[in-house]
Amino acid sequence: MKVLVAVKRVIDYNVKIRVKADHSDVDLTNVKMAMNPFCEIAVEEAVRLKEKGVATEVVAVTVGPKAAQEQLRTALALGADRAIHIETDERAESLAVAKLLAKVVDEEQPGMVILGKQAIDTDNNQTGQMLAALTNLPQGTFASEVTVDGDKVHVTREIDGGLQTVALTLPAIVTTDLRLNEPRYAKLPDIMKAKKKPMDVKTPADLGVEVASKVSLLKVESPAERKGGIKVASVDELIDKLKNEAKVL
Amino acid sequence: MSILVLADLHEGQLAGATAHVVAAAKAIGGDIDVLVAGEGVQAAAEAAAKLDGVSKVRVADNAVYAHQLAEPMGALLVELADGYTHVLASASTTGKNVLPRLAALKDVSQLSDVLAVDSADTFKRPIYAGNAIATVKSDDALKVITVRTTGFDAVGDGGSATIEAVDTVVDNAQSSFVKQELAESDRPELGGAKVVISGGRGMGNGENFKLLDGIADKLGAAIGASRAAVDAGFVPNDMQVGQTGKIVAPELYIAVGISGAIQHLAGMKDSKVIVAINKDDEAPIFQVADYGLVGDLFEILPELESKL
Ligand SMILES: Cc1cc2nc3c(=O)[nH]c(=O)nc-3n(C[C@H](O)[C@H](O)[C@H](O)COP(=O)(O)OP(=O)(O)OC[C@H]3O[C@@H](n4cnc5c(N)ncnc54)[C@H](O)[C@@H]3O)c2cc1C
Ligand SMILES: Nc1ncnc2c1ncn2[C@@H]1O[C@H](COP(=O)(O)O)[C@@H](O)[C@H]1O
Numbered sequence: 243m244k245v246l247v248a249v250k251r252v253i254d255y256n257v258k259i260r261v262k263a264d265h266s267d268v269d270l271t272n273v274k275m276a277m278n279p280f281c282e283i284a285v286e287e288a289v290r291l292k293e294k295g296v297a298t299e300v301v302a303v304t305v306g307p308k309a310a311q312e313q314l315r316t317a318l319a320l321g322a323d324r325a326i327h328i329e330t331d332e333r334a335e336s337l338a339v340a341k342l343l344a345k346v347v348d349e350e351q352p353g354m355v356i357l358g359k360q361a362i363d364t365d366n367n368q369t370g371q372m373l374a375a376l377t378n379l380p381q382g383t384f385a386s387e388v389t390v391d392g393d394k395v396h397v398t399r400e401i402d403g404g405l406q407t408v409a410l411t412l413p414a415i416v417t418t419d420l421r422l423n424e425p426r427y428a429k430l431p432d433i434m435k436a437k438k439k440p441m442d443v444k445t446p447a448d449l450g451v452e453v454a455s456k457v458s459l460l461k462v463e464s465p466a467e468r469k470g471g472i473k474v475a476s477v478d479e480l481i482d483k484l485k486n487e488a489k490v491l
Numbered sequence: 492m493s494i495l496v497l498a499d500l501h502e503g504q505l506a507g508a509t510a511h512v513v514a515a516a517k518a519i520g521g522d523i524d525v526l527v528a529g530e531g532v533q534a535a536a537e538a539a540a541k542l543d544g545v546s547k548v549r550v551a552d553n554a555v556y557a558h559q560l561a562e563p564m565g566a567l568l569v570e571l572a573d574g575y576t577h578v579l580a581s582a583s584t585t586g587k588n589v590l591p592r593l594a595a596l597k598d599v600s601q602l603s604d605v606l607a608v609d610s611a612d613t614f615k616r617p618i619y620a621g622n623a624i625a626t627v628k629s630d631d632a633l634k635v636i637t638v639r640t641t642g643f644d645a646v647g648d649g650g651s652a653t654i655e656a657v658d659t660v661v662d663n664a665q666s667s668f669v670k671q672e673l674a675e676s677d678r679p680e681l682g683g684a685k686v687v688i689s690g691g692r693g694m695g696n697g698e699n700f701k702l703l704d705g706i707a708d709k710l711g712a713a714i715g716a717s718r719a720a721v722d723a724g725f726v727p728n729d730m731q732v733g734q735t736g737k738i739v740a741p742e743l744y745i746a747v748g749i750s751g752a753i754q755h756l757a758g759m760k761d762s763k764v765i766v767a768i769n770k771d772d773e774a775p776i777f778q779v780a781d782y783g784l785v786g787d788l789f790e791i792l793p794e795l796e797s798k799l
């Protein structure tokens with residue numbers, strides 16, 4: 243079974259962003275970029291499926307600018323066999339990404355597609371579900387456990403009330419949650435080897451997909467800052483403040 | 492304007508989130524219908540009919556909608572969405588699971604986690620873990636929106652909507668429910684609690700979370716956790732508060748042994764009053780805390796419990 247993994251280049255999760263002075267967007271100049279953490283988990287899961295002999299090939303795909311090839315190289319260093327870069331400088335929203343990925347699914351016919359549950363820049367949490375709808379495939383979102391069993395996959399999902407397990411017919415779409423696995427680090431020799439692995443570059447036009455969306459970004463603002471509070475010296479003072487100042491007890 | 496709200500269910504009953512989503516629908520304005528889909532959901536439909544501002548409740552009661560699996564729910568919504576200008580659901584794990592399928596099948600974008608309504612087509616939503624708030628305008632014919640419940644005060648009862656059965660039954664051969672392990676708790680639900688007390692890695696182990704129990708009992712609080720505490724197996728996943736967990740905005744949030752990473756702050760920094768208990772006086776959590784207490788939680792918690 244071939245496994246397709248979608249990875250997104252995003253701001254490093256440790257960076258605290260700044261809003262541009264003209265409120266047009268967040269300022270990403272000279273900001274450290276990385277693979278979206280949920281995508282790292284997706285790559286790790288695909289590679290583990292290959293190590294277990296369940297997957298035969300792992301193909302990593304990204305939609306984004308030229309620089310996003312760095313994240314594909316990371317995926318290759320982590321164990322993906324080849325990569326597909328769909329190159330665009332336009333802001334590709336989840337729907338456009340899902341349409342592009344649907345074309346790739348059509349061409350590649352994977353047995354499973356693994357995506358992150360959420361990109362930590364837009365915080366959308368949509369692409370995997372949209373891809374599932376467009377390809378008419380079942381979805382196991384927010385996965386904390388994935389077990390392939392014949393022509394089915396069992397996905398345990400992190401839901402608001404606890405955990406839910408669903409059985410899906412393959413091919414299926416899976417999106418990762420934090421507890422699915424702990425991603426490995428790429429070793430230097432693997433990083434070297436990754437440079438020689440194949441990478442296909444295509445454009446949205448090649449795939450016949452329009453990237454533009456009908457949603458426009460009018461303004462980006464910083465959230466209301468909280469005023470720094472005070473330190474209290476004791477439990478008694480804390481209780482007193484909560485009762486008499488904040489009036490929440 | 493004509494709005495369809497997908498009701499959230501919890502074990503077959505109407506979940507509290509729905510009243511917040513109806514409030515968001517009222518802010519948009521227009522006729523509001525609520526869709527209750529599941530199996531054995533008549534009581535939930537009756538509860539939804541009482542929500543203020545709802546004109547009609549549509550009930551799809553069929554085994555295929557049990558557990559609100561994404562595939563049949565998406566197909567049902569596509570059937571019912573015609574004629575509506577907006578389809579809303581809460582940004583619960585159900586809303587997030589189902590609504591993007593509707594959006595994709597209607598070839599429209601989805602706006603996730605909307606926390607304010609500027610007009611019928613312009614909304615505010617958080618990006619980058621809530622470190623920026625984007626104002627976005629949608630020119631799509633159908634607006635598909637998940638609602639951050641903390642952004643909208645719940646509507647009360649007082650409505651008397653009509654209840655109408657939906658006969659649409661879709662096929663689903665692709666997915667099936669296997670099992671569910673739901674956390675049992677007598678405490679209030681995290682999303683709706685007036686007081687939340689959360690423990691982090693500093694709690695040391697799962698057993699020590701009992702130190703929070705007595706305080707939670709006295710305050711009627713829900714108990715939450717940081718990702719580190721969940722990852723370490725101290726407590727179950729449904730307790731995680733943060734960017735990729737639950738979003739809470741109680742009157743009082745008490746963070747115990749939590750450092751205050753941006754991903755955690757994203758889930759609780761809209762709380763009215765924040766208390767932080769941490770032995771490291773430089774911990775970033777103190778930058779957002781109204782009241783910080785520096786010290787060892789193992790000494791502070793028992794004292795706090797006895798003095799409350
Ligand atoms: C993609 C992604 C998503 C994430 N989503 C979330 C999320 O939704 N929610 C979330 O919480 N995190 C999330 N995180 C993780 C986040 O970055 C932090 O790693 C996490 O919040 C740290 O948890 P913590 O504060 O409990 O642990 P730590 O950062 O280790 O802090 C423990 C604190 O306990 C204090 N302490 C230790 N012992 C004591 C004692 N005896 N008395 C008092 N204080 C003590 C220490 O001083 C320290 O400040 C996410 C990370 C990523 C990459
Ligand atoms: N530009 C992109 N290129 C490749 N994959 C993407 C892209 N955007 C989103 N994804 C995938 O979809 C997941 C969820 O993203 P989102 O729905 O946008 O929050 C990510 O973790 C990726 O796996």
